[in-house]
């Protein structure tokens with residue numbers, strides 16, 4: 501029997517008689533792959549899940565610990581999602597009419613990870629503000645952020661950018677690596693402990709797959725496409741989303757993680773910029789916009805240098821980004837609704853034999 505602790509499971513509540521705990525490693529449409537003490541099983545959601553939920557928040561996702569009714573000869577039945585110790589969400593635009601723009605659903609894409617590796621490449625488009633934006637998201641997830649500067653082989657001297665990042669985010673560990681030569685990978689051993697789970701955040705092309713392959717000591721991205729014979733003898737194409745490294749550490753890599761935008765980042769921004777927001781309480785007006793208002797504490801602090809201009813700029817950039825994402829969200833929802841209307845129109849028109857001239 502496999503011990504689920506190797507998958508990071510810690511018993512948080514007593515398991516009711518007849519139920520088996522497991523961890524979701526893969527999600528495809530409505531079907532889940534779950535590792536349990538009795539091995540890997542496929543599972544579906546108990547019907548009650550669909551009726552009792554208004555949001556997608558409680559639908560299990562990759563990384564979740566769940567309780568299921570084990571079924572030897574077919575799909576097991578997931579009856580409960582256990583409490584999550586960390587999570588990443590993104591906005592889900594599906595199923596909304598224009599009038600409901602404010603109720604964009606939160607879709608959880610990964611859970612129960614210990615570290616967020618924020619990847620940023622050293623050679624290309626190196627940008628501290630972007631790293632800080634990801635840091636905001638990482639802090640919101642409740643896991644510990646670690647900054648990883650990739651492709652160290654492509655720059656002559658990475659000590660400068662390394663110092664720049666370290667200075668901007670004093671309490672976060674920063675490492676420079678190269679997935680191809682293995683440089684710096686030993687520094688990551690500290691995080692890659694058995695039973696721990698890691699997620700990677702970063703722009704497309706920064707080297708997430710390359711790092712995963714290097715840590716797996718094989719090309720999982722290729723391995724993924726190989727056809728395997730499953731326990732019941734049918735051929736399936738495996739498409740894993742939770743990888744077990746040789747070190748016993750797990751890496752979650754879901755499509756959702758790759759598309760992650762800011763979702764309700766207000767809270768995360770607050771956590772990253774308490775030093776900036778502290779000044780707001782000292783402004784004379786409660787609705788001060790910190791632009792030209794009399795008695796604005798921010799302007800005074802900027803003028804005498806107690807609030808560094810750089811820091812203020814970073815704050816403003818993140819607020820701007822967050823607002824942009826929110827605006828974009830309502831734009832996209834409007835667009836979806838418009839498209840739907842258009843489709844309905846054209847169907848109707850076809851049914852009526854086209855427009856009469």
Ligand SMILES: Nc1nc2c(ncn2[C@@H]2O[C@H](COP(=O)(O)OP(=O)(O)OP(=O)(O)O)[C@@H](O)[C@H]2O)c(=O)[nH]1
Nearest residue numbers: 651652653678679680703704705706707708709710
């Ligand atoms: N020189 C060098 N190239 C690297 C390194 N890591 C990744 N690359 C290259 O960068 C490109 C992108 O790497 P990927 O690992 O596919 O990046 P990714 O973040 O997974 O990208 P997406 O799948 O689009 O999210 C590839 O051509 C890699 O060979 C590195 O350490 N050094």
Ligand SMILES: [Zn+2]
Nearest residue numbers: 783788790796
């Ligand atoms: Zn002010």
